[in-house]
Amino acid sequence: MTTTPLRLVIADDHTVVRAGLRALLEGEPDLEVVAEAGSGEEAVQQALGLAPDVVLMDLRFAGPGQNIDGIEAVRRLAAAAPGLPVVMLTSYSGRIDVVRALEAGARGYVLKAGPPEELFRAVRSAAAGGIGLAPEIVGDLVGQVAGLRTDLTQRETDVVRLMSEGHGNRSIAESLFLSEATIKTHLVRIYRKLGVDNRAAAVSEAARRGILDLAP
Structure with missing residues (x-):
């Protein structure tokens, strides 16, 4: 094909x-x-x-x-x-x-x-609707954080982590054994908590706050 x-x-x-x-x-x-x-x-x-x-x-x-x-x-x-x-x-x-x-x-x-x-x-x-960040970019964002915060739940953090790895909603849902509708609900909450309105900004803000531990 x-x-x-x-x-x-x-x-x-x-x-x-x-x-x-x-x-x-x-x-x-x-x-x-x-x-x-x-x-x-x-x-x-x-x-x-x-x-x-x-x-x-x-x-x-x-x-x-x-x-x-x-x-x-x-x-x-x-x-x-x-x-x-x-x-x-x-x-x-x-x-x-x-x-x-x-x-x-x-x-x-x-x-x-x-x-x-x-x-x-x-x-x-x-x-595919995901985010593509070089590993050193994510590592640098995380490395410059002062005062770590964990505003997100563990499940919400898992969603953001998978987004940072380039997964779309369907792939995230399959990885976490959830429905796509549930993932969309998590995204709404994540955006609200982080004060952002798109996937890339959510990953960036989560890294800035130290929520993600993604250093290579």
Whole structure:
């Protein structure tokens, strides 16, 4: 049975980087690059016009004609096309950058220096409705927490932990032997307790508070 490849848009201000990413991604049978963008604004235009399955977005765009960064591009996409997954692919791993990206609506954050498997996993997780975070990103978020808090119940923590590993609602339900409806109810409570409104922000906030012990 032939599976339709995931359609990707790559946004990076370096032509050589885009070419390398295209070659890397298209070496996977289930991934297809349908467009490239050299700026945040172009990335928004391409994504809205092509409706890809996932957008790979650089964090910072340099050079003339660059009016917005990757985080602002994510915000614009989140407003114009809710549900379109964006994975940040960047050289910057600072906690502030990660949190800002996830709060803007990004569904993943991976590093250019990381192994290709992390990138592939993040793309597939985001496309499936999950979250794709490089292990060192989660570990860094947890490592910088002061004053650990446990606002969530153990079951709610289990749900957030599985979300951080890229699981969608159905997979979480199967892992915890619960119904999808029950998982959705847990999500409503988790969002309310953490003061967030999406999965990526929930994972980020839980890590910031030290609720998750996910350091690699």
